[in-house]
Amino acid sequence: MKYLVTWTARAGGSAADNEAAVRRSLDVFGKWSPPGDATFHQFLTRLDGAGGCAVVETDNPASVAEGPAKFGPYFEFEVTPVMDIAEGVPLLNEAADFRDSIS
Numbered sequence: 001m002k003y004l005v006t007w008t009a010r011a012g013g014s015a016a017d018n019e020a021a022v023r024r025s026l027d028v029f030g031k032w033s034p035p036g037d038a039t040f041h042q043f044l045t046r047l048d049g050a051g052g053c054a055v056v057e058t059d060n061p062a063s064v065a066e067g068p069a070k071f072g073p074y075f076e077f078e079v080t081p082v083m084d085i086a087e088g089v090p091l092l093n094e095a096a097d098f099r100d101s102i103s
Contacts, residue, residue: 002055002081003055004053005064005078006078007052007078009074025074025075034067035060037063041057055082
């Protein structure tokens, strides 16, 4: 299963508090390794410095939950299950045909 994981910096604190949080999150990130059973197809940072996103593939949902659990004090996360567009479009067409078949 693939997941789109996005994160943004948690709001709050003074400029000094935010700077300390950035430094701490970078220290924690430097010690972190992705779970061995997860493939990070893309691991991206936002150009505005406010967060990032990753496309992660794994059969173990706990491997997706691991990152937000460790980095939750610094970032707000959104985890969305996704599929390749080539798989999703036929499902959308089937759903439209189903709705069209109902009088």
